[in-house]
Amino acid sequence: MPVPTSSDRADRRLLRDDVYGHLRDAIIDGTFQPGEQLRDAELATWLGVSRTPIREALLRLGQTGLVVAQPGRSTIVSGISSRALREARDVVAAMHQLAVRDAVPRLTGDDLQLMREANARFEGAVTAGDVDGALEADDALHGVPVSVCGNRSLITVLEQFTPVLRRVERLRFASIDGRNSVGKHDELIRLCAAGDRDGAAAVAFGTFQGLSDDDGS
Incomplete structure (x- = not known):
């Protein structure tokens, strides 16, 4: 039919x-x-x-x-509990570490430029106190290696656990710590451009591990 x-x-x-x-x-x-x-x-x-x-x-x-x-x-x-935050943070950090390690050999010049542009938007949003804009730009930057790696299972896991961290990220990007993330993003992009899979993956992992227990209650 x-x-x-x-x-x-x-x-x-x-x-x-x-x-x-x-x-x-x-x-x-x-x-x-x-x-x-x-x-x-x-x-x-x-x-x-x-x-x-x-x-x-x-x-x-x-x-x-x-x-x-x-x-x-x-x-x-639900409240923002330290245990839930730790568990989600560890899973999300590990998924981004894996995504970056797999994506680095396949990142093109256009991909890296998208990451640089996203970080510029991120810096502008943080400076302006635009938390929504900072979150959107942060998603765009980290979304490049996630998209390039093409691991559907990894993406599914991120879709499930990233929202748990998002409430804490709103607090983070509204503070001075948000400005510190600009430098971490620059380092991630530099290592990706250099083809340093392990170094870039470690920075990606550390970026999300930076959401500490102190951010929760």
């Missing part, structure tokens, strides 16, 4: 991802505070969707550790 022209299934998948992204970002940017109760009906009204994609999104958020579900009762926004 011919391929159906309807895209209902794709639309539903995009809707689920969109709802998940909205709720995830609202937790990360502090719209929803730790300990706050999340009710299906209220969230559905806010986003203008049915309760089904809300429930699916809350389940995904529970897997990342951003919310805690209390069976038969409610779902609440």
